[in-house]
Structures are given as structure tokens and as C-alpha cells.
Amino acid sequence: MNQAINVYHAQEDAFGAEAVYANTLTRQEAQKKSMEILHSDFVGDLIDQYDFIHDADMDFEVKTNDKRYKRSQANDAGAVFVDGSRSIYVVIHEIAHALTINNDADDSGHGPEFAFCFLQLVKHFLGRNAGIDLSMAFMSNDVNDKPKGSNANSKPQRTKEDDELDQMMADIDDGSYLSNDYE
Numbered sequence: 001m002n003q004a005i006n007v008y009h010a011q012e013d014a015f016g017a018e019a020v021y022a023n024t025l026t027r028q029e030a031q032k033k034s035m036e037i038l039h040s041d042f043v044g045d046l047i048d049q050y051d052f053i054h055d056a057d058m059d060f061e062v063k064t065n066d067k068r069y070k071r072s073q074a075n076d077a078g079a080v081f082v083d084g085s086r087s088i089y090v091v092i093h094e095i096a097h098a099l100t101i102n103n104d105a106d107d108s109g110h111g112p113e114f115a116f117c118f119l120q121l122v123k124h125f126l127g128r129n130a131g132i133d134l135s136m137a138f139m140s141n142d143v144n145d146k147p148k149g150s151n152a153n154s155k156p157q158r159t160k161e162d163d164e165l166d167q168m169m170a171d172i173d174d175g176s177y178l179s180n181d182y183e
Contacts, residue, residue: 010137115145
């Protein structure tokens with residue numbers, strides 16, 4: 001399988017296919033959520049910290065039901081969400097594309113830079129447990145989320161949350177993880 005297919009499988013494994021492809025957001029809600037995420041301090045910090053994550057157009061626009069598109073997609077100027085894919089998961093997925101556009105041409109836009117950015121956005125905007133679920137799904141679906149030749153593997157500042165997440169991942173690896181212990 002290729003990286004793009006593996007990313008889709010991982011996303012479905014982590015959050016459930018029904019949740020991923022649900023129309024839980026209106027076009028206006030998807031637009032609002034996209035702008036909140038794109039203009040957040042967190043995304044600004046990602047742009048400053050990682051050389052492969054860059055700013056999307058300030059006029060990022062969300063469209064729905066555009067008959068020219070068979071699937072949701074994004075670039076640095078906007079996103080199109082087709083029927084059956086207006087969930088927060090797809091919104092974040094497409095924002096990760098907008099922030100990493102032109103980096104992953106060999107992987108249909110789903111390469112390591114995209115996967116890394118997607119995981120960071122999920123951890124921050126959907127919470128630690130969602131980040132753990134996606135990280136585990138990436139591992140079980142052989143998704144590469146370690147960009148080569150970039151500064152992604154050298155975080156200048158570690159937080160207490162980073163240390164806690166590392167400990168949880170170690171607990172998962174050795175089988176001692178119980179979700180109740182971390183909520």
C-alpha cells in the first residue's frame with residue numbers, strides 16, 4: 001500500500017469511518033472552524049518552528065457540494081468539502097494539506113510532512129487521547145510521520161505535556177496503558 005491509502009486507513013481506524021465521513025458541520029461551521037485553526041497561535045508556532053509548514057492564504061475559503069470535485073481537497077488558498085465529509089476530522093486533514101502543500105508530491109500530498117502536521121493538529125485541537133489514537137493508528141498502518149531532512153525531529157522546547165505523552169506512548173508499548181489513568 002502507499003502512504004496516502006495508509007493515512008486514510010489510519011484516520012478511519014483512529015476515529016471510526018462513520019465519524020470521519022459524517023456531515024456534522026455546515027459549510028459555515030467548517031469555514032469558521034478552519035479560520036479558527038489557521039489563525040490560532042498554535043498554527044503560528046508550527047509555522048515558526050518547522051521549515052516545511054507554511055502559512056495558508058489568509059482568505060482561505062471553504063466550499064461544499066462543488067460538482068467538479070469527487071473528494072474533499074485543499075491547497076493553500078482554500079478547501080472543498082464534498083457531501084459526506086464535513087466533519088472536524090476532515091477539516092483538520094484538509095488544513096494539514098493547506099499548511100504542507102508542495103512538500104509531499106511523491107505521496108499524493110500525504111507524505112511524512114503532511115502526516116506530522118496532521119498529527120500535531122489533532123493532538124492540539126482534538127486532545128491528547130485523539131492524538132494517541134491517531135499516533136497508534138499511524139504505527140499500525142505504517143504511516144511515516146517523520147519528515148526527513150527537516151527540523152521536525154528537533155523540537156527546541158519540550159513541555160510537560162510532551163513528557164506525559166511520551167510516557168503514555170511508552171506505557172502503550174509495554175502494555176501497561178489504561179485510558180482511565182490519563183483522563
